[in-house]
Amino acid sequence: MDSDTRSDDLPLGGPDEALALIREQQRTVAQRQLGGIPWVLVAWGVSWFIGFLALWSGYEGGNPWLRIPLGVAATIYGLALLAASGVTVISVTRISRGVRGPSNFSGAVYGITWFAGFAATYLIGIALARAGADQALVSLYLPSAFGVLIGLMYLMGAALWRSTEQLVLGALIVLTSVIAAFFGAPTNNLVMALLGGGSLVVAGIVMRLSLRRRSS
Numbered sequence: 001m002d003s004d005t006r007s008d009d010l011p012l013g014g015p016d017e018a019l020a021l022i023r024e025q026q027r028t029v030a031q032r033q034l035g036g037i038p039w040v041l042v043a044w045g046v047s048w049f050i051g052f053l054a055l056w057s058g059y060e061g062g063n064p065w066l067r068i069p070l071g072v073a074a075t076i077y078g079l080a081l082l083a084a085s086g087v088t089v090i091s092v093t094r095i096s097r098g099v100r101g102p103s104n105f106s107g108a109v110y111g112i113t114w115f116a117g118f119a120a121t122y123l124i125g126i127a128l129a130r131a132g133a134d135q136a137l138v139s140l141y142l143p144s145a146f147g148v149l150i151g152l153m154y155l156m157g158a159a160l161w162r163s164t165e166q167l168v169l170g171a172l173i174v175l176t177s178v179i180a181a182f183f184g185a186p187t188n189n190l191v192m193a194l195l196g197g198g199s200l201v202v203a204g205i206v207m208r209l210s211l212r213r214r215s216s
């Protein structure tokens with residue numbers, strides 16, 4: 001009787017079909033959790049490209065073809081980062097939706113850390129300016145500090161979701177942010193726009209294609 005009971009509990013196709021079903025469910029969950037990440041990468045890439053090009057065009061000695069007021073450039077930069085942050089939080093919220101326990105907690109902390117990190121980095125920049133730091137120093141600090149923060153967040157995401165793409169991207173962003181600072185202001189903004197923003201967009205496209213191949 002015990003043998004009959006165990007047989008009834010198994011799917012009609014037997015253990016092999018049950019194992020295949022479990023793997024398919026795991027693949028579906030992974031796709032759902034990582035599906036929003038490519039859009040986050042592209043959002044940050046576009047925001048970096050627009051924002052840092054605006055800053056490069058706002059500083060004296062920057063863009064030789066187009067000059068815009070620095071206040072306007074800073075506003076464009078801030079709005080671009082804010083929009084990308086919003087996309088990130090929305091994506092992380094969707095990833096965590098329906099997930100309970102430690103994973104849900106990790107996702108919530110991850111999303112909150114984006115806003116907390118950006119606020120802290122920006123406020124430190126204000127504090128430096130109020131303490132007498134000249135414009136050149138602040139213009140070097142903020143882009144690289146924001147870049148390092150974003151890179152570290154992607155490294156954290158790689159640890160949370162075991163994503164090799166985020167691991168490589170996070171390391172690349174941190175490296176780009178450090179290298180850009182050595183170009184000096186305002187050229188550092190151009191480096192961040194082209195190398196940093198371009199890398200993010202390419203990484204988003206590559207990850208999207210990779211996820212699509214895995215699902216097929």
